[in-house]
Amino acid sequence: xxxxxxxxxxxxxxxxxxxxxxxxxxxxxxxxxxxxxxxxxxxxxxxxxxxxxxxxxxxxxxxxxxxxxxxxxxxxxxxxxxxxxxxxxxxxxxxxxxxxxxxxxxxxxxxxxxxxxxxxxxxxxxxxxxxxxxxxxxxxxxxxxxxxxxxxxxxxxxxxxxxxxxxxxxxxxxxxxxxxxxxxxxxxxxxxxxxxxxxxxxxxxxxxxxxxxxxxxxxxxxxxxxxxxxxxxxxxxxxxxxxxxxxxxxxxxxxxxxxxxxxxxxxxxxxxxxxxxxxxxxxxxxxxxxxxxxxxxxxxxxxxxxxxxxxxxxxxxxxxxxxxxxxxxxxxxxxxxxxxxxxxxxxx
Numbered sequence: 001x002x003x004x005x006x007x008x009x010x011x012x013x014x015x016x017x018x019x020x021x022x023x024x025x026x027x028x029x030x031x032x033x034x035x036x037x038x039x040x041x042x043x044x045x046x047x048x049x050x051x052x053x054x055x056x057x058x059x060x061x062x063x064x065x066x067x068x069x070x071x072x073x074x075x076x077x078x079x080x081x082x083x084x085x086x087x088x089x090x091x092x093x094x095x096x097x098x099x100x101x102x103x104x105x106x107x108x109x110x111x112x113x114x115x116x117x118x119x120x121x122x123x124x125x126x127x128x129x130x131x132x133x134x135x136x137x138x139x140x141x142x143x144x145x146x147x148x149x150x151x152x153x154x155x156x157x158x159x160x161x162x163x164x165x166x167x168x169x170x171x172x173x174x175x176x177x178x179x180x181x182x183x184x185x186x187x188x189x190x191x192x193x194x195x196x197x198x199x200x201x202x203x204x205x206x207x208x209x210x211x212x213x214x215x216x217x218x219x220x221x222x223x224x225x226x227x228x229x230x231x232x233x234x235x236x237x238x239x240x241x242x243x244x245x246x247x248x249x250x251x252x253x254x255x256x257x258x259x260x261x262x263x264x265x266x267x268x269x270x271x272x273x274x275x276x277x278x279x280x281x282x283x284x285x286x287x288x289x290x291x292x293x294x295x296x297x298x299x300x301x302x303x304x305x306x307x308x309x310x311x312x313x314x315x316x317x318x319x320x321x322x323x324x325x326x327x328x329x330x331x332x333x334x335x336x337x338x339x340x341x342x343x344x345x346x347x348x
Contacts, residue, residue, distance in 0.1 A: 002052040002062045004158070005101075008151050009045040009069070012097070015144040016090065017041035020076045022140035023086040033079070040072055066101060070094050070110040074117025079125055085133040089141045093148055100156055177251040179229060180236035188250025188258050189309075195248070195260050196309035199302045206302045207269035208312060209259040210320040211235070211276075214294045214328045216255035223288050230285065231293055238280055242272075258316075266301035266333055273297045273331045281329070294329035296320060301335070 020037060048065040055061030073094045077087045091114065098110035175187035183191065192208065199206055213219075213231060220228040235257060239249045248260040261269050277295045285291045298320025306312050315334040323332035 006049040013041045022137045023080040023083045067113045070113035071117040074114035075121045078118040078121025081128040081130045183250035191248040207261045210298045210316045211257040213255040296323040297331045299333045
């Protein structure tokens with residue numbers, strides 16, 4: 001924030017100098033006031049930036065600088081004896097700046113600082129009101145009225161782009177499992193609902209797979225949770241490397257993973273999962289050479305009779321339960337017993 005406002009403060013105060021100087025010149029101000037005007041226009045922006053950077057909380061430091069800007073703006077309004085156009089230009093540009101940075105609450109705080117600045121100037125100078133604005137003063141105010149709003153608008157646009165990028169990143173993080181980098185439980189179930197509706201609408205099939213790492217608790221207890229995390233990452237890597245971009249892969253929870261395979265017949269899905277199971281089981285682990293890991297996989301094909309996506313998921317869960325209760329390290333399907341044929345084909 002301090003870096004962004006640094007450039008706009010340099011521009012705004014430089015333009016404001018000509019606006020204020022044109023209003024002050026007919027009043028024949030003393031030399032010290034000219035010096036203070038030059039300091040405010042050309043030295044203060046750099047001091048304000050360094051002050052904010054060295055603050056414990058730069059964001060709050062910049063808010064303090066903005067209140068100082070408002071105070072000084074009010075001071076020059078009183079010093080100009082409320083010359084209409086320079087006064088309106090000064091107050092309006094600062095009000096626009098404050099409300100763009102901090103909303104209505106900060107706008108009110110800035111207005112209070114401006115009023116305080118006006119009060120100080122009235123104590124130092126005669127309280128007069130100059131009702132006319134000369135042609136020179138009009139021209140001196142035009143750059144401030146045109147260039148500064150453009151600069152502030154561009155800064156706001158940049159901020160909106162940054163916030164939009166952060167929003168996209170946060171959305172991705174909210175849908176991603178931090179360990180595996182895959183979709184998390186909720187995001188994958190959202191994708192399952194989308195795929196279920198697509199299958200019903202287009203009368204096309206597909207399959208889903210639930211994948212469980214066998215005896216994962218024993219792995220954690222025997223080799224430690226670091227080894228368990230390595231196993232989870234290895235499985236995530238193999239899934240990403242061997243599945244299509246269109247396949248939706250997620251971590252269902254703990255040691256369970258889930259895959260949506262659009263437009264893939266059950267037999268082909270079983271063959272694919274069998275290949276994954278074999279490759280994963282053949283992996284070695286340098287840190288723990290004795291570690292052997294296997295997978296149990298439950299597959300379910302889309303059935304037009306399903307009333308909702310939960311039925312589809314239940315069938316995959318039942319298939320996974322069958323794989324785990326009949327020996328583990330295997331692929332089980334709903335409906336039918338496809339893996340035996342797949343296994344024979346893969347041996348050939």
